[in-house]
Every structure is written in C-alpha cells, then in structure tokens.
Amino acid sequence: MKVSFQWVAFHTIVAKEIRRFVRIWPQTLLPPAITMTLYFVIFGNLIGSRIGDMGGFDYMQFIVPGLVMMSVIQNSYGNVVSSFYSTKFQRSIEEMLVSPMSATTILLGYIAGGVARGLCVGVIVTLLSLFFTHLQVQHILVTVLVVLLTAVLFAIAGFINAIFANKFDDVAIIPTFVLTPLTYLGGVFYSIDLLPEFWRMVSLLNPVVYMVNVFRYGLLGVSDVNVVASLAAIVMFTGGLFFWALWLLKRGVGIRH
Amino acid sequence: MSAALVLRDVRKTYANGVEALKGISLEVQAGDFFALLGPNGAGKSTTIGIISSLVNSSGGSVEVFGYDLDRERVLAKQRVGVVPQEFNFNQFEKVFDILIAQAGFYGIPAAKAAERAEHYLRKLGLWDKRESQSRMLSGGMKRRLMIARALVHEPDLLILDEPTAGVDIELRRSMWDFLIELNQQGKTIILTTHYLEEAESLCRRIAIIDRGQIVENTDMKSLLEKLDVETFVLDLAAPLGEAPSLKGLEVRLRDARTLEVAVPKTRPLNDLFVALGEKGISVLSMRNKSNRLEELFLRLVERNLPAGGGA
Ligand SMILES: Nc1ncnc2c1ncn2[C@@H]1O[C@H](COP(=O)(O)OP(=O)(O)OP(=O)(O)O)[C@@H](O)[C@H]1O
Ligand SMILES: [Mg+2]
Numbered sequence: 001m002k003v004s005f006q007w008v009a010f011h012t013i014v015a016k017e018i019r020r021f022v023r024i025w026p027q028t029l030l031p032p033a034i035t036m037t038l039y040f041v042i043f044g045n046l047i048g049s050r051i052g053d054m055g056g057f058d059y060m061q062f063i064v065p066g067l068v069m070m071s072v073i074q075n076s077y078g079n080v081v082s083s084f085y086s087t088k089f090q091r092s093i094e095e096m097l098v099s100p101m102s103a104t105t106i107l108l109g110y111i112a113g114g115v116a117r118g119l120c121v122g123v124i125v126t127l128l129s130l131f132f133t134h135l136q137v138q139h140i141l142v143t144v145l146v147v148l149l150t151a152v153l154f155a156i157a158g159f160i161n162a163i164f165a166n167k168f169d170d171v172a173i174i175p176t177f178v179l180t181p182l183t184y185l186g187g188v189f190y191s192i193d194l195l196p197e198f199w200r201m202v203s204l205l206n207p208v209v210y211m212v213n214v215f216r217y218g219l220l221g222v223s224d225v226n227v228v229a230s231l232a233a234i235v236m237f238t239g240g241l242f243f244w245a246l247w248l249l250k251r252g253v254g255i256r257h
Numbered sequence: 258m259s260a261a262l263v264l265r266d267v268r269k270t271y272a273n274g275v276e277a278l279k280g281i282s283l284e285v286q287a288g289d290f291f292a293l294l295g296p297n298g299a300g301k302s303t304t305i306g307i308i309s310s311l312v313n314s315s316g317g318s319v320e321v322f323g324y325d326l327d328r329e330r331v332l333a334k335q336r337v338g339v340v341p342q343e344f345n346f347n348q349f350e351k352v353f354d355i356l357i358a359q360a361g362f363y364g365i366p367a368a369k370a371a372e373r374a375e376h377y378l379r380k381l382g383l384w385d386k387r388e389s390q391s392r393m394l395s396g397g398m399k400r401r402l403m404i405a406r407a408l409v410h411e412p413d414l415l416i417l418d419e420p421t422a423g424v425d426i427e428l429r430r431s432m433w434d435f436l437i438e439l440n441q442q443g444k445t446i447i448l449t450t451h452y453l454e455e456a457e458s459l460c461r462r463i464a465i466i467d468r469g470q471i472v473e474n475t476d477m478k479s480l481l482e483k484l485d486v487e488t489f490v491l492d493l494a495a496p497l498g499e500a501p502s503l504k505g506l507e508v509r510l511r512d513a514r515t516l517e518v519a520v521p522k523t524r525p526l527n528d529l530f531v532a533l534g535e536k537g538i539s540v541l542s543m544r545n546k547s548n549r550l551e552e553l554f555l556r557l558v559e560r561n562l563p564a565g566g567g568a
Contacts, residue, residue: 005331005364012361016354091345095355096405098309099362100334256313257271257306 009101010109017113021120023077028079029121032071039067040132043189043217053224056189064129065216066188069123069150073183073208076118076151077175080110080158084235085165093255103249107159107242114155122147136219142227143218148232150211156241163245163254182208192224210234259323261287261414261445267317268390269303269469277303279469280317285462287322287413291447292456294554295466302342302451306468307318309339321414335363335368338412340403342419342449346391352378352402353387356409361408370409374410377405380435396423401432408439417441417448421455433459453554457481465557473557480553485523488546491516494539503532517546 021028040060048059055062062159087093096106129135159176186208194201203209210230218224225228249255262285269278277300295301306312310326316404319326324333346355353374357441360370372461381401386394394402400420407415417436421429429452436459440446448458456463456477463480465473473480486507496513506529507519516538520529534538 008364008366009362012358016358076510087347090347091343092347093351094309094311094341094345095312095359096362098334098339099410100331100364101362134353227336253315 004100005100006105009099009111010105013096013106013109013214014112014116016081017079017110018116020083021113022223026115027248028075029124030068033124033128036067036071037128039063043111044132046130052150052157054139055193055216055224056221057222058133060133061220062136062191062216063189064126064133065219066186066212068122068129069147069148069208069215070183070186070188072118072122072147072151073154073211074175074179075121076114077154077161077179079117079156080114080155081161081171081175083113084110084162085168085171088162088255089168103227103243103246104145107246107249110153110159111155114158115151117153118155122151138221141218142231143215146214146234147209148219149231149238153211153234153238153241156238156245159245160241160248162216163248166254167211182206187212187224206233207237225251259287260284261322262290262305262447263318263320264308265318265320267304267307267319268302268315269307269312270315277469278307278315279484281466281469281471282317282462283474284444285445285447287445288440288443289445289462290436290459290460292463293447293449294453294456294463295449295467297456300464301466302418303418304340305341305449308335308416309337309341311341311393334408336413338407338410338415340400340407340417340420342422344399344403345390346399346402348392349390351387352383352389352391352394355391355402356406359406360409366408373409374405376464377408377534381405397428397434398423400424404432404435405466414445414446414447417446419449419451421452427438429455465554467557482496483553486519486521486556488517488519489516489529490546491533492542492543494541501533501536503529503536506532506558521564 018218018223043063044060048063051059052061084093087096126135161171165171185203186206187203188208192203192209195203204225209227212231213225214230214234217227261417264281264283267278267281268276270276281300281304292302293301303312307314308321308326308464321333321334321336324336326333332375350358356374356378357367357370360373361367365373374387375384378387382495383398383401383405386398391402400423404420407417421432424432433455433537436446436448443510448456448460460477462476463473464471490511493514493516497510497516500508500510500516502508503518505524509517511517518529520526530540
C-alpha cells in the first residue's frame with residue numbers, strides 16, 4: 001500500500017522530467033548531437049588521421065567512448081541541476097513538499113530523470129558515431145554498468161548543486177569551472193599513459209578518468225586503470241553522494257526556511 | 258467532536274533572527290469553518306507554512322486529525338490541502354498537468370487523477386483553460402487553480418492563505434459559496450484574510466494572531482458581542498473649526514464637515530443628538546464607521562501594543 005503510493009509519486013516525477021527534456025529538445029537533445037558530431041569530424045576525421053594510433057586503436061575509435069561518456073556526464077548533471085533549481089526558483093517545489101511523498105522518492109525521481117536524459121543523449125551520440133567508425137562491444141555488462149553508474153553519480157551531483165544554488169549563475173558555475181575541466185582532462189582525448197609521471201598521478205585523482213577508462217574497457221577492451229577497483233570506487237562515491245543529497249533534502253537545506 | 262488540527266506551543270525563529278511565532282497553541286474542531294486573522298507580518302503564513310511542511314518549526318507540535326505531523330507524516334499530510342498566499346506554479350506547465358502531477362505526488366493513480374482533475378477544474382470554472390500554461394492565467398484564475406490543486410487529493414482539512422486576495426467581488430462571492438459547500442460536505446476549513454467581512458460572513462470561529470501570539474480565540478458571535486463601542490460618521494450641515502466636546506463621548510473631527518463619534522453600546526443614541534443639539538450642530542446624514550469586526554480587530558490589536566510603543 002505504502003510502497004505503491006510512493007511508486008506512483010516516483011513515476012509522476014520521472015514522467016514529468018522526461019516530458020520536460022523531450023519538450024525542450026532543441027535545448028537538451030540537439031546541442032550535444034551537434035557538438036559531438038563536430039568532435040567526430042574535427043578530432044576524429046581531420047586531426048585524428050594525422051595522429052595515428054592511441055592505446056592501440058585508431059584515434060577515432062579511441063575517442064568515441066570518451067565522447068559518449070562526456071555527453072552522459074554533462075546531460076545527466078545538466079538535467080537535474082536546471083530542472084530542480086527551476087522548481088525551487090518558481091516555488092513549484094512546494095507541490096512536492098506539501099505532499100506525503102518521502103525525500104527518498106523525490107531524490108530518486110530526479111536521479112531517474114537525469115539518468116534518462118544522460119542515456120538518451122548517450123544513445124544519440126553513439127548512433128552518430130556509427131557514421132564515422134564501427135562500434136564494437138567487448139564487455140557488454142561492464143559497459144552498461146559504468147554508463148548507468150556514471151549517469152546516476154552526476155545526476156546526484158547536479159541535484160546537490162541545485163540545492164546549494166541561490167541564483168541562476170550558480171547553476172552554471174560548477175559545470176563550467178569543475179565539470180568541463182574534469183572531463184577534458186579525464187582521458188577523453190588521450191591515454192593518460194602518454195603523460196609525464198607527475199601528471200599521470202595527478203590525473204588519477206580525477207574521478208572522470210576511471211569512468212571513461214572503464215567504459216573504454218567495456219567497448220574496446222583496453223583501460224589505463226584497474227577496472228574492478230574503479231567500479232568499486234565509483235559505486236562507493238555514488239553511495240556517498242546519494243546519502244549526502246538525501247540528508248540535505250531532509251534537512252530542507254536551501255529549500256525550507 | 259474530534260480535533261482536525263491541534264497546534265501545541267508552535268514556535269518559529271527565522272535564520273535572520275526574526276521571532277515570527279512565540280508559542281502558538283490552537284485547536285480547530287472537525288467540521289469547523291475557522292478564521293485566522295492578524296495584521297501584516299503577524300505570523301499567519303508562517304503558521305500555515307509549518308502545518309504544510311514548507312517551514313521548519315523551531316519547537317512545538319502539530320497534529321492533524323490525531324496524527325502527529327512528524328511521527329505519522331504520511332497519514333497527517335494526506336488529510337491536509339493548502340492554498341498558499343503566493344502563486345507557486347511551474348510557469349510553463351499546463352493547468353491540467355499541474356493537477357495531474359499534484360495528484361501523483363499524493364500517490365493517486367493516473368486514471369483517477371484525471372477524473373479528479375476534470376471534476377475540480379469544472380467546479381472552479383477552469384475547464385476551458387486546461388490546456389493553458391499557468392502563466393497565461395489571470396490572477397483570479399490562478400487563485401482558483403491553487404484551490405483546485407489543493408483539493409485534488411480530497412483532504413479533510415483545507416487551509417487557505419488569503420484565498421480571495423486580488424479577486425473581484427463577483428468571483429469572491431462565488432468562491433465563498435464554493436467554500437461553504439465544501440464545509441457543508443464535511444470539510445474543515447481554515448482561512449486567513451484581510452477582508453474582515455469575509456471572516457464575519459463565512460467563519461464560525463476566529464483566532465486573532467498578532468506579533469506571533471494568539472490574542473483572541475473564540476466563536477464569532479461572542480467576539481462580536483464583546484464589541485462595546487460603535488463608531489458613527491456624521492456629515493455636518495455647516496463646517497466646524499475644531500472637534501466639539503460632547504460629554505462622555507469620544508469625538509474626532511475628520512474634516513470640517515465630518516465628525517466621528519464613538520458611542521458606548523450601553524448609552525442611548527439620543528444622548529448623542531441631545532449633546533449635538535446643545536452645541537447647535539446639525540447632522541445631515543449618519544453611518545457606521547466600519548464593519549463591526551474591523552473595529553474590534555483594530556481595538557484588539559491596539560490593546561496588544563507594548564506600553565508606550567507602537568505607531
Ligand atoms: N523567510 C523568511 N525569513 C525571515 N523572516 C521571515 C520569513 N518569512 C516571514 N518572515 C517574517 O516573519 C514574520 C511573520 O511573517 P508571515 O509571513 O508569517 O506574516 P503574515 O501574518 O502571513 O503576514 P501577511 O498578512 O502580510 O501575509 C514577519 O516579520 C516576516 O518578516
Ligand atoms: Mg501571509
């Protein structure tokens with residue numbers, strides 16, 4: 001009884017979130033398709049043909065997993081941060097707060113919404129990549145698992161960003177100053193084995209490196225890092241963020257006076 | 258009779274140090290039509306915010322139909338519907354979708370939600386607007402949409418924070434009729450308003466809150482009986498330079514041709530005219546200064562002013 005009612009509430013949020021990003025597709029689904037196509041053309045085709053091999057694969061094959069991952073990260077994060085912040089800003093969040101829906105349901109609903117957009121864009125970008133290279137999947141389970149975990153992790157991070165945001169600028173700051181550098185330096189475009197030892201060590205502090213590499217392992221079967229340890233770390237990190245977000249939501253930080 | 262709402266020593270101090278509620282205790286019986294009155298900033302919305310989980314209380318407890326809001330959250334919340342003072346819609350969401358989503362948050366399955374949404378949109382005259390984005394509605398329509406939204410889970414207790422602010426007279430009357438109908442169907446209703454006529458004509462019981470404290474809590478009839486002085490406005494035939502002194506009556510000259518006189522209810526009105534006659538003042542017309550409740554309200558709030566303070 002109680003479970004089914006929370007389930008209806010969860011379903012309501014997810015449906016609403018999906019409808020939202022589909023309705024505004026020129027802002028949500030189209031830009032990553034265009035950007036990633038440009039990456040494929042410029043880095044993959046034009047420059048890539050001059051680069052030659054990277055990690056034992058031609059450059060195009062090497063960057064596709066990284067670019068897919070980059071889109072998933074940006075879009076699951078972006079969906080939750082902008083949607084949840086705007087419900088806060090417009091105060092329609094009160095519709096949820098007055099209801100008997102639990103904080104866990106609210107959080108899970110937004111995460112699912114973010115994951116849905118992340119995966120949706122991930123699939124679009126993957127399909128586009130087929131115009132430039134052929135796709136192979138070495139370890140399907142690892143591939144699916146790491147994409148899912150990454151989407152969940154960044155959806156939660158977007159949620160936390162929205163909780164602390166007090167103005168629209170705050171919604172752009174983290175993606176610009178944290179997320180973008182982390183992904184660009186996260187081994188999307190190069191194997192971190194190419195870096196001098198010091199910078200290679202520094203790169204290992206970047207969580208995106210693990211996600212991109214595990215994903216690349218899933219597709220191509222090569223990785224700069226230990227796959228099992230990376231997955232374990234991602235799971236732990238995701239769990240930590242989840243409980244932090246839940247605690248913030250229950251306390252009403254940035255939401256209730 | 259059982260209590261629909263019990264507040265026990267509810268307190269709120271905002272982060273900026275404002276003590277909005279200084280320990281409010283209140284009991285509203287099931288089936289009642291209750292007015293919560295108070296001047297701007299008295300703490301009405303804060304109280305409603307705590308009942309509806311939009312404001313964290315700093316102390317005290319809230320019970321809805323016997324369910325504690327903290328310990329039996331779900332059971333308590335399912336029974337309350339809230340119409341907030343300020344619009345809080347997603348601007349781009351359509352009217353119909355707003356109701357469906359609200360129903361969903363209460364765990365109502367889609368088919369039933371659609372049925373309820375239609376019912377309440379029709380009831381509130383918004384069915385034609387079901388496909389409009391909420392930002393396209395007029396202020397009065399938004400108020401009605403907030404009422405429809407608060408009813409979609411069919412709560413037993415409906416709390417409305419200034420439901421008729423900015424609503425024209427005709428619409429206000431029809432909203433009153435609708436609220437009376439809901440009350441007759443057994444819903445408990447609590448409303449705040451600045452239109453005292455509204456409280457007087459709708460509500461059976463009334464509490465007055467001022468600076469975070471309840472200063473009066475009684476039924477409307479005995480409250481109105483407490484009013485021991487009535488103020489009259491007299492339009493004079495000839496202008497006066499200053500207020501005349503009429504024995505035992507409080508007199509104020511509003512302008513040269515308008516006089517205000519407060520007459521204790523125990524004194525015959527004849528005394529007033531005898532006194533005016535003695536001064537050679539002739540009166541062209543006379544009316545009550547204000548709605549009775551308004552007068553009482555001002556007196557209660559004035560009495561409550563700290564000694565020597567106040568404006
Ligand atoms: N978010 C907030 N932060 C700080 N102080 C607040 C906040 N909300 C309300 N207050 C203060 O709390 C007090 C009570 O405000 P409240 O909104 O409850 O009054 P009200 O009785 O609803 O007034 P009105 O009739 O104007 O709606 C006021 O002094 C107000 O300034
Ligand atoms: Mg108010």
